[in-house]
Amino acid sequence: MKTFNAGQLIFLLIVIIPLSWMIATVVVYPMNGLGLKATWKTYQFGMLWQVLFADNIRSDIRLSGVKAIAAGFCGAVMVLVMMFLAAKQSKTSIYGDAKFASDADIRKSKQVTWGDKSKGGIIIGSYKGKLLRYTQPDFISMGAGTRAGKGAGIVIPNLLDYDGSMMVLDPKQECYTITSKYRQKILGNEVFLFDPFSRKTHGFNALTYVDLSTEQGVTDLLSLGETIYTTDGKSGPEKHFNGESQLMFVGCAELLWFLMTYRAADLRSFGIKHCFSIGTILELFNRIPMEDVLANREVYLETTDDPHVLFIIKDALDKFRHYVELGDEPKSSVSGTFTEKLKLFTLPLFRAATDRNDFDIRDMRRKKMSVYLGIMATEVDIANNLLNLFFNFAIKVSMRENPDFVRDLKYDVLFLLDEFPAIGYMPYIKKAAGFIAGYKLKLLTIYQNISQLNEIYGLQGALSLLANHPCKIIYATSEKEDADKFSAQLGYTTIKAKGKSRNTSKGGTSRGESESDTQRALVLPQELSTLKFDEEFILLKGENPIKCKKAFYFNDHYFMDKLVSVSPKLEAAVKELNKGVATGKPGLKYPKKEIMLSYGELEADLKLAA
Structure with missing residues (x-):
């Protein structure tokens, strides 16, 4: 004192x-x-x-x-x-006056609700036993290492709570296994599972969204080509050969559509499937010699006098001529780039799942839908091109219609992207975050460490990407770079530092004490690495950060009641553990996750193609 x-x-x-x-x-x-x-x-x-x-x-x-x-x-x-x-308060601001949000701060927040579901929102944590929901249309990011509890603390809670449509990157299909039936039966969602490496899958064909009979279709095809062979953020030979592969992709798609519409016999003669899909485009490229196509130029041009169709076939022929006239070495490089990006479409199961289309991304804002991209962990390493195509294309397709002018686009779509870096480069998220939200699209991106983002987007690109996420959830981190950055973002405060001195002279020894202001991080980097497993920080733009708990779904009756409601076996097991009580009461005991899943009653009833 x-x-x-x-x-x-x-x-x-x-x-x-x-x-x-x-x-x-x-x-x-x-x-x-x-x-x-x-x-x-x-x-x-x-x-x-x-x-x-x-x-x-x-x-x-x-x-x-x-x-x-x-x-x-x-x-x-x-x-x-x-x-x-007043003087003390004034001094505090010299080095910073960062502090954690109080109860009053959270109640007054314009961005977060506390224990109130009436405004909807995305669950981001739990504070004093009540759920925190982020209600703004902006993006949310979460940095969390492996085994940090992100699935149980953020992913599954939102799948059991979010009332709009959802598109989920589900690397282990755990989210689908636990939450799909509840979303289907209780939340009224149409549920789809896309796992093209398995027979248990719905179909997704990107070319379903390209109608070359219209002028807009050509633009949509160019956009799809850029999604597969992106030049954005590339340089040097990679940018050049991606650009050349784009031209070849567009040309092959235009020729395929023309032959399917006007000269189906030509396709049959080469043994090519009558299907407008990416797999068929690759098949056409590999089976039909470009020289033969160019030799049939006059035959093709005499097939119709429709100006739009003539434009398409002429454009395809021009692109083939450009390819044929390349030297052997550049032609080989273009061919290698073209086929490398599409190699998955040679797999029988993958081809079968991408030759048909069982759900329409354009309907996700018209009705409640949940799409789980359930690539298993064993296939993630080879599926990066698919992940990139699927999510980039889904965002582009969704942005073709503006909800401000199309009244039946009434539902928000939450893209829940666990293991976000596995998707690869997503230019729209980096550059167009400001207006994506205006299309009723929300993103919750989850990554392990910032170095993953640096590798994909570069240092400045990663900074720009994270800046587009004004709500940041921070779990314990062992990465020094991440801990330093998060510590700085949480802010600094001013504390009193005491010093002692001792002077010795002929007259004896004198002692003195001094006190001065000094700066301290609100949370030191080393404190971030030792954060308790159930704790987290939430960074909000323009508001004090929140220190709170993770919103774990297990052992929380709010979430477990939802699972019990769709599983008679789980209900019986919970009653047995709790003297006949199964729902509506805090502190109930529940079976372990493995036992709960063994009942096999939490998965949606899927209608799959034969």
């Missing part, structure tokens, strides 16, 4: 005594029955002296003078205390 020395005490007395007297000279008037107006008109500075020391003053009036002195002293002390606190 701080004490005052003799000099400081004398200074305080010098200030308090005259200040007390000045206040008392005013207070003595109302103590004797005068109102504010009368006090103003009759006030005399020396009146208090007369009240206290004049001979002809009644004892009760003299007593009021004593009381005025006491009141003046109290008032003087209060004034000094307020001045001291």
Whole structure:
């Protein structure tokens, strides 16, 4: 506790005594029955002296003078205390005054609700036993290493709570296995599982969204080509050969559409499937010699006199001529780039799943839908091109229609991207975040460490990407670079640092103490690495950060009640563990996840193609 020395005490007395007297000279008037107006008109500075020391003053009036002195002293002390606190607050801001959000801060927040689902939102944590939801349309990011509890603390809770449509990157299909039936039966979603490496899958054909019979179709085809063979963010030979492969992809798609529409027999003669899909484009490229296509130029041009169709076939022929006229070495490089990006489409199961289309991304804002991209962990390493195509294309397709002008686009779509770096480069998220939200698209991107993002987007690109996520969830991190950055983002505060000194002279030894302001991080980097498993931080733009708990779904009756509602076997097991009680009560016991999943009652009923 701080004490005052003799000099400081004398200074305080010098200030308090005259200040007390000045206040008392005013207070003595109302103590004797005068109102504010009368006090103003009759006030005399020396009146208090007369009240206290004049001979002809009644004892009760003299007593009021004593009381005025006491009141003046109290008032003087209060004034000094307020001045001291104001000065202290002013000093704090020298090095920063970062602090965690209080209960009052959270209640007043414009971005987060606390225990209130009426405004919807995305679950981002739990504070004092109540869920925190982010209600803004902006993006959310979460940095969390392996085994950090992100699935149980953020992914599955939102799948059991979010009422709109969802598109989920589900690397282990755990999200689908646990939540799909609830989303289907209770939340009223149409549920789809896309795992093209398995027979248990719905179909997704990107060319379903390209209608070359219309002028817009050509633009959509060019956009798809850029999605597969992106030139954005590339340079040198990679950019060049991606650009050349784009031309070849567009040309092959245009030729395929033309032959399917007007010369189907030509396709049959080469043994090519009558299907407008990416797999068939690759098949056409490998089976039909470009020289033969160019030799049939006049035949193709005489097939129709429709100007739009003639434009398409001429454009395809021009692109083939450009390819044929390349030298052997550049032609080989273009061919290698073209086929490398499409190699998965040679796999029988993959081809079967991508030659058909069982769900329409364009409907996700018209009706409630949940699409799980359930690539198993064993295939993630070879599926990066598919992940990149699927999510980039889904965003592009969704942005063809603006909900401001199309009234039946009434639902938001949450893209829940666990293991976000596995998708690869996503230019729209990096560059167009500002207006993506205006299309009713929300993103929750989850990564393990910032170095993953640096590798894909570069240092500046990763900074730009994260800047487009104004809500950031931070779990414990062991990466020093991440800990340093998050610590800096959480802010700094000012603390008092005490120092001791000792001087020795002929006269003896003297000791002294000093105190100075210094800066300290609100959360030190090493404190981020030792954060408790169930704790997290939430960074919000323009508001104090929140220190809270993870919103684990297990052992929380709010979430577990939802699973119990769709699984009779789970309900029976919970009742057995809790003396006949299964729902609606905190503190209930539940079976372990492995046992819960063994009942096989939490997966949606899928209607798959034969």
